[in-house]
Amino acid sequence: MPKDQTAVMCHNIAKYNREHQQPDLTPLEAAEMLEDIAVVSDLKAVDGKRSGVVKIGRVDAEDLRIAASYLRKIAAGEYKPVVHAHWKLVSESTQCDLVKCTHCGRSIAVARNVPLDEWRAAKPYCDQCGALMNGKSDDHA
Numbered sequence: 001m002p003k004d005q006t007a008v009m010c011h012n013i014a015k016y017n018r019e020h021q022q023p024d025l026t027p028l029e030a031a032e033m034l035e036d037i038a039v040v041s042d043l044k045a046v047d048g049k050r051s052g053v054v055k056i057g058r059v060d061a062e063d064l065r066i067a068a069s070y071l072r073k074i075a076a077g078e079y080k081p082v083v084h085a086h087w088k089l090v091s092e093s094t095q096c097d098l099v100k101c102t103h104c105g106r107s108i109a110v111a112r113n114v115p116l117d118e119w120r121a122a123k124p125y126c127d128q129c130g131a132l133m134n135g136k137s138d139d140h141a
């Protein structure tokens with residue numbers, strides 16, 4: 001769907017919400033609204049022509065369904081904000097290095113015979129908080 005058309009639709013939804021004093025739509029409500037518009041656009045009149053109740057093209061209707069499917073995934077919690085962190089080396093001993101997730105503080109002891117860079121490469125996510133371990137690191141060994 002062209003950007004200006006999407007902008008007009010967003011503007012109209014926001015205007016409708018203001019006029020009806022509704023809180024912002026939840027992702028699920030927005031998905032249902034887009035799906036309703038797509039369904040209505042597919043309605044056919046008795047003569048087999050498109051009804052024209054909602055004048056959007058077949059491709060645009062499909063785009064609405066795609067947008068709605070993403071909104072449904074957002075509503076289901078499939079997409080979450082990505083947290084960036086890194087494994088910070090906090091102490092070294094003869095036996096092991098102690099690294100800590102800079103987001104949640106999870107500490108893990110890494111045996112000294114395992115190179116820290118290799119260990120970090122094998123552990124791209126914090127197993128406690130799920131942070132993506134690509135954040136800035138200031139302690140490259």
Ligand SMILES: [Zn+2]
Nearest residue numbers: 101104126129
């Ligand atoms: Zn963490």
